[in-house]
Amino acid sequence: MGNILLISERPKPFGDLVHLLEKSNYRVILRKYDVFLQKKQSDMIFDFVLYDLLPCHEENLRHISLLYKHGSIPIYVFGTEYSELDEVAFYDAGANGVVRMPLQTLAVAARIKSVINLLEKTSRVINKVKIGPLEIDLHNRVVKKEDKVLKLTNVESKILHILIQNKNTVVDKDAIIHFAWDDEDSATDNALGIHIARLRSKVEFDQKHQIIDTIWGIGYRLNYHTDY
Structure with missing residues (x-):
């Protein structure tokens, strides 16, 4: 059903x-840290990464960043x-979940x-889309805007994904949080608003045609029209 990479010495x-x-x-x-670092990024074909933290905080951030740059692979x-x-x-470096040991095995496996399963379902729906001068590649988390290539964070990519899937329809804030955050307890309306603002700065291209509308008290809507 899928390949999962476990990076650990234990x-x-x-x-x-x-x-x-x-x-x-x-x-x-299972790969040890030195083997993982020797592998080319293009050789890493996995659906999920489990990363066992090292004592050195800086090394952890470097490794997580390397994994994040590879593409849309969830990292716990x-x-x-x-x-x-x-x-x-860890989240800023690209992690999608942080789990404290010892493990609650059944719950972690279910997560x-x-x-x-969610990624497999959504990846069949959409990977690339064009809106006006924007070329959006959700798999690689990039937006091409005129001559610029803008990198999306993991959360920004997921927010954009669910809005595109439901284009021209208001998407409830709770639904966006559920889709975009693996740890919903760490997500708030304020955090969502901050990510939306950052996302707008990357995808808006015409003041006359705002792509992402705020529907106050409810959620957000992606406006998609053929006349862009």
Whole structure:
């Protein structure tokens, strides 16, 4: 059903999780950090990444950033000792979930399978779309705007994805948060508004035709018209 990369020097704490995933027909590949770093990014064909945190915070951020640059692969990081600021830094570097050890194995396995199933479903619907002068590549998280290539964050890409799927229709804020955030407890209306503002700065191209409308108290709408 899919390939999952586990990057760790200590596979034992992940044994039960790996067993559950393999029972569900996922293939889990273990790689140590040095092997992972030696691999070319183009050789990494996985549907999900599980990253076991190192003691060195800077190394963790570097590794997560490398994984994030590869494309739309969900990244969950696992650790025992990290602060709230560390957790924020992991998300900023590209992580989609931060899980504290020891594992709640059943819940984590269910979350991983749910994310993969959702990505498989949505990837069949849309990957690339053109709106006026914009060329949007959701798989690689980039927007081509005139001569500029703008990189989307993971959350921005997911927000844009659900808005495009429901173009010209108001999408409820809760629905966007549920789709765009793996950890909904860390998402707020204010956080969504900040991401929408950043997304607008990348995709708006004509003041006469605002692409993303705010529907106050409800949500957001992507305006798609053939006369752009």
